[in-house]
Amino acid sequence: MQGPYLAIQSNPESEELLKEEINIRFPELRPSFSAPGFLTYKCSQGVVSEKDLTKFLPVYSLKVGMFYAKVGRKQVAEKLKQLEKDLSAPYVIDPTSSQCLEIDQLVKAQNGSLPKINDWIVWIYLYEQKECWITIYPYRPPISSFGLLPSAIPKDAPSRAYLKMAQTFARLKLNKVQDPQTFLEIGCAPGGVAYFLLQEGHFVLGIDTGDMDQKLLNSPMADRLKTIRRSVQEVRKGDIEKSLQRLSVPSFEWLANDLNLPIPMAFNEAMRISQYSQDLWGLLITLKTPSVESLPQLMTAIKKLSHSERDFCYVQALHLPAHKKECLLVALKEKACKVLEIGPLKPYFGDDQDRPKNN
Template sequence: MENIFILFYTNSENIKHLKEEIKLRYPFLRPSFSYQNLLSFKSDKNFKLDSIFQINPVFARRVSLFIEKTTSYEVLPTDHFVDFENHPTGKPATEVGQKVRTIYKIKENYWITEHIHSNKLSPFPVSDPCLIQPEEAPSRAYLKIAEATMRTGESLKNKTVLELGSSPGGASYFLTTEGAKVYGVDPAEMDSSVLESPLFTHIHKSVQTVNKRDIRLGKGISIIANDMNLPFEQSLNETLRMAEMIGDDLETVYLTIKLPKPFMVKFIKGHIDKARKAGFKKVQGMSLVSHRNEYLLLMRRK
């Protein structure tokens, strides 16, 4: 078997989480070269371009097969290019099944890698849509929900969202400016920029005290967004409790799961299993650009 190297691009804050996840889920990968937030692993198993999709750690923003290292390379507009100093560049992938090249420029060398685009992957270079947070948005949670809804391609106009942990309001700001009606649950205060919106209602209490009457206020809720800073078990349980109260109207849940310590990645499988058991047919864990020691558990009914 020829030498096979797999390259993983992650967020700087999630390097330890990624290493832990790879050790746990892919013991046939052995750590090799790393540079900043790019880690390479040598594989003891044979992988080809059409089979590396089987390696999909939650904490990697891009997984690709190492092709070659060269000192001169002419970067094409379709190449995804990362030089570790500027925003990544390149045309987003457009077709499922398309071969995408990601070029990492490390000092004088160009590391050429490839992967196949699929509908489970972000089309953007190293999954970065290069979103910008508007000055008026009260928190960086704006970017998290903007990126997450971009990943699903879900339209927000005229949808009703139950947001758990909505203060100070970055996510609600994004959702209401996109035309969604938002019920925000949080015992903390909301920013005035959000309270001014006729589309926003503050359920000014902790999630544990939210009952069926509160939920009926939000008739037709089709989305739950949760970014509460609660221990993950509690956060997941409360989300599933809300999901049960909402019933059939609910379609999608965007749940940010905080894993303050890398060893906690071993609980991810349990989160996914629990979501499936609760009736969500499509469940996927993923990393967003704005994540720090956390991941997105995306749960869809259909």
């Protein structure tokens, strides 16, 4: 299957970052159409193929697919019949497609079907209440997503960071990890992420100079939570070993990082602390990108992770709906990929730009 354009769903708040990222990272893409939350790009090789959908994966995109057709609202059903013939396979309509009566009926007719890996997903963008722009992509989580991610924050959650971890779990399907594991979280106060992880049954070792939420500390879940109340730069291997002993766990499997520090500092501390794990499964590093000026630093961090000698099987930087001007750098070891049923992935940086620069 091929299409004339790459179609991208974006968070309108992060569109400036998305456009600049594509500009510096994928010079072979040329902008074609742009409306709030939806953009298309033409590829210098002429057409966009299925393979390109695992290559052109901008950090600040919410979905990436092939543009299939643009039709009036009344013609959608007919066009989708044509699509089924062209694909020679059934498809599932993503329920986050723009809402309008015609599409609602089609979504309802599918009766809440959930896609299987490699099924075709159809996503429809309604432009100016008139035109339906139809985009398709194969379902390959977590590279591609389907449906809505969690959007509710429980009233006792200490911060909105709760939602970032809830959406990370949903996107990576981290609930497939059944046994309790230990998450070391750098920048844990006041505790929204810790609240989510503890509710999932995991252990949390947090590092922060700030105060944790008192209600969380008083809750029964807090017997699986310990904190090191110090600046991360001062934390040494021995401090972590002592705190892990207090938690009665042998090591930590996941490093989560949610520091409001510049990218090089936040990234380097995450990499340093993660070396103290005896059994690392993965890194979930949130990096703040307040403006397009921070993009070169982000690209350097992604390249360093991708070329790191620590053997990460899957490396991707993601933008989640709960993110403001920030993104999540995900790096998974082979054992995590096996349990989560995720294939290998390394980010693509244009043809000759994928070596890290030493800064």
